[in-house]
Amino acid sequence: MVAKRKSAPIRVLIAKPGLDGHDRGAKVVARALRDAGMEVIYAGLRQTPEEIVRGALEEDVDLIGLSILSGAHMALFPRVLRLLKKEHASRLPVFAGGIIPDEDARRLRRMGIRAIFGPGTSLDEIVRTAQKLARPSA
């Protein structure tokens, strides 16, 4: 794989898997990442894991952000990770935000979700974490 230039903007896909209809949180995060200089591909509501992974690969993003409020995270997030593995793209970092109980968050982290943000997380922290995940060496 061709190494990207350090100066190139970070590309991130923000998507909402599952059926809940509120994407305010996802939009606020998308905007904060944009203001930090990232190119945010906003995939929107009701995305299947298949659509998310396909979108991430077509857009050749550095990072995937998932937002979920419906409670279906234990079904949907592992599926995203499995599909990435199937595409030999396990190295693509995935972070998540939403209503996710601590116990679930621990399990998801063990499965490979790199960071999980609950309600009340500062945008600064999300931006910093996203930058670190996308460019670990920078």
Next chain:
Amino acid sequence: MSPTPRLTPAARAIVGGDRRALARAITSVEDGDRSVEPVLRALYRRTGRVPVVGLAGPLGVGKSSLVNALVGLLRARGRSVGIVAVDPSSPFSGGSVLGDRIRLERRADDTGVFFRSMASRGAAGGLATATREVARLLDAAGFDIVLVETVGSGQVDVAVRDVATTGVVILVPHLGDEVQTLKAGLFEIADVFCLNKSDLPGSQVAERDLSELASLGPAREGWRPPVVPTSTVTPSGIAELWSAIEAHERFLDDSGRREAGERRRLSQEIVDRAKDRFTVDLTRRLENDPRLRRLLDEAAARRLDPRTAAERLLATRRRR
């Protein structure tokens, strides 16, 4: 004459339908990463054979929804489609939110559609040049049709003319002053006018006005842009829009205008590329070459005006 370039492994992967290889090559073009040059060079000869349809119009006229509708139509007819959607970068942070994917509906396993979002950034060689290279990569990857979606304002308008074989300008009823300001440039880029949201009241008046506008001007090289009313809500007019695009593509072939258009676009692209390289080269030398640096110092000290400095700069280059 340069010999026929052998396909590099990455180029072979792209031609063979490897979508990851295609996606990475596009990223390299966007990033101005020169390691992609052998790939572009090797693929060039295989390109230039498919229609590149540009869709431009002001914010909110329904470009993404129309693209989605066209993709649905073309897939139903068995044609594959590569799409590149350009959105503006923030002049402040350099970041952007690219939201054109939201409207895309397709089966997740449909390999006949490839959608890529692109931020306008300050692409090397200009936005049009980068977009053309991306369109060419989609062409080389074997898509039957390439769609380029852009925000139609200011310079981006012109970019459609520099990229597409057929330019579609999308407007909606009650655009009023917007149309007035667009008028001057409209005919240079519109091969087809699309009046979207034609389910809204006032669309008949808008269609009449637009048709009058289209028939007033001189027919450009024997082609008069038709006005096609569409709606993605009802939906209606999508097949008619595609027929109008196809009619223009046929006109290009029948009238011999296709080659002239491609020559014009290539000439623009070569000049843009050269200009970009020249600028980068010159900027670096201004910073490093002591003699050129002295000109800069003189200008900064108000002893030499910028025009004279530029002239001496060119004189220095010629002497070398």
